[in-house]
Amino acid sequence: MYKIGEALIGSGNELAHIDLIIGDKDGPVGAAFVENMTNLSIGHTPLLAVIRPNLPTKPATLIIPKVTVSCLNDADKIFGPAQTAVGRAVADAVAEGIIAEKDAEDLVILVNVFIHPEADDYRKIYQYNYGATKLALKRAMDTYPSAEKVLAEKDRGTHPIMGFKVVRLWDPPYLQVALDLDSMEDMERIIYSLPNRERLLIEAGTPLVKKFGVGIISKIRELRKDAFIIADLKTLDVGRIEVKIAADETADAVAISGLGTQESIQKAIQEASKQGIYSILDMMNVDNFVEKLKGLQYKPDILLLHRNVDLETHMSEKGEKLGEMTEWGNIKEIKEILGKNRLVAVAGGITPDKVEQALASGADIIVVGRYIIGSRDTRRATDDFLKYLPQDPDTMRLALEEDEQLDLK
Numbered sequence: 187m188y189k190i191g192e193a194l195i196g197s198g199n200e201l202a203h204i205d206l207i208i209g210d211k212d213g214p215v216g217a218a219f220v221e222n223m224t225n226l227s228i229g230h231t232p233l234l235a236v237i238r239p240n241l242p243t244k245p246a247t248l249i250i251p252k253v254t255v256s257c258l259n260d261a262d263k264i265f266g267p268a269q270t271a272v273g274r275a276v277a278d279a280v281a282e283g284i285i286a287e288k289d290a291e292d293l294v295i296l297v298n299v300f301i302h303p304e305a306d307d308y309r310k311i312y313q314y315n316y317g318a319t320k321l322a323l324k325r326a327m328d329t330y331p332s333a334e335k336v337l338a339e340k341d342r343g344t345h346p347i348m349g350f351k352v353v354r355l356w357d358p359p360y361l362q363v364a365l366d367l368d369s370m371e372d373m374e375r376i377i378y379s380l381p382n383r384e385r386l387l388i389e390a391g392t393p394l395v396k397k398f399g400v401g402i403i404s405k406i407r408e409l410r411k412d413a414f415i416i417a418d419l420k421t422l423d424v425g426r427i428e429v430k431i432a433a434d435e436t437a438d439a440v441a442i443s444g445l446g447t448q449e450s451i452q453k454a455i456q457e458a459s460k461q462g463i464y465s466i467l468d469m470m471n472v473d474n475f476v477e478k479l480k481g482l483q484y485k486p487d488i489l490l491l492h493r494n495v496d497l498e499t500h501m502s503e504k505g506e507k508l509g510e511m512t513e514w515g516n517i518k519e520i521k522e523i524l525g526k527n528r529l530v531a532v533a534g535g536i537t538p539d540k541v542e543q544a545l546a547s548g549a550d551i552i553v554v555g556r557y558i559i560g561s562r563d564t565r566r567a568t569d570d571f572l573k574y575l576p577q578d579p580d581t582m583r584l585a586l587e588e589d590e591q592l593d594l595k
Contacts, residue, residue, distance in 0.1 A: 196318070230252075234247065267308045360386070364533070373402075421446065422450065440463060444478060466487070469489065
């Protein structure tokens with residue numbers, strides 16, 4: 187057996203973060219147990235978990251400090267409340283059936299313990315490390331989380347120590363405000379007036395980028411720390427370089443022109459994936475864009491379609507049935523070509539009365555420029571669109587592991 191568990195409990199300097207491995211004494215975990223116990227390092231000396239002096243817990247458990255123990259005061263926290271907390275949590279895990287009593291002699295546990303140097307409340311150190319250790323053990327034995335859980339949460343979670351949120355587009359639809367401006371003052375005014383919503387994306391329009399450079403992304407980031415920011419570079423060539431520059435300025439997505447060569451588009455999409463940001467393929471003025479999309483081995487994360495009233499009018503005049511055709515083409519067909527978890531954005535003079543039609547057609551992102559940035563009341567103009575969108579994704583969700591089973595006896 188070889189299982190891994192993790193848990194974080196508490197707050198402040200006494201917060202406990204436990205990583206552990208549990209496995210057979212005669213297997214790789216047992217070998218690691220002996221290796222760690224016999225190879226000491228300064229400031230990270232392993233110690234056995236004990237209930238009290240002269241009474242080590244079972245299964246045998248080795249505590250390894252994550253933070254360097256630099257003085258006797260630090261040592262007191264590890265050898266006192268933390269050591270006891272881990273020892274008793276392991277013993278209680280056996281008593282409660284999390285670990286079978288018959289296996290207690292055959293298993294060993296390695297526990298990485300975090301103690302902040304400025305933690306000073308010994309009772310909280312004990313309490314949090316006890317809870318985190320027992321929870322990590324239960325998770326290990328239950329093989330929690332499942333791969334399904336990880337895939338469902340990977341774009342939703344926020345790490346408490348990061349200090350900012352990385353927005354991922356996991357629950358469309360969204361409204362994208364295109365700042366097609368050439369004035370820094372107007373940009374700041376509009377951003378300050380935009381509502382702080384997860385469903386609102388901010389685009390640094392091409393005019394803004396051309397006048398002030400890609401560094402304008404960092405400026406927008408100063409104004410809206412947790413916003414999803416798009417750099418509309420309309421990259422045609424040297425895509426890898428331009429995408430990297432935008433990523434270095436903290437852009438969450440980069441718009442690539444569909445007019446570029448297949449090779450250039452592919453390189454830009456690959457670079458965006460490498461940098462961990464979204465690639466947007468802008469199909470403005472691209473003829474037969476469906477065929478061009480089919481020819482791409484690596485598909486963009488988002489395909490941007492522009493209004494094509496001429497096509498719709500032409501088909502109507504010829505008496506052809508529109509079927510699932512919209513002003514932006516057949517979005518359903520396009521999504522099938524793009525593949526799972528990829529999005530379609532629509533643009534082109536969209537007004538609030540067009541939002542429901544666009545969403546019903548399958549659009550995931552509504553791109554709006556003039557209606558909002560040209561309005562005297564930017565906030566009201568933005569709300570004219572947002573009222574057609576659902577609440578922000580996590581508004582009604584508690585940050586709890588609500589899918590973990592509780593043993594109610």
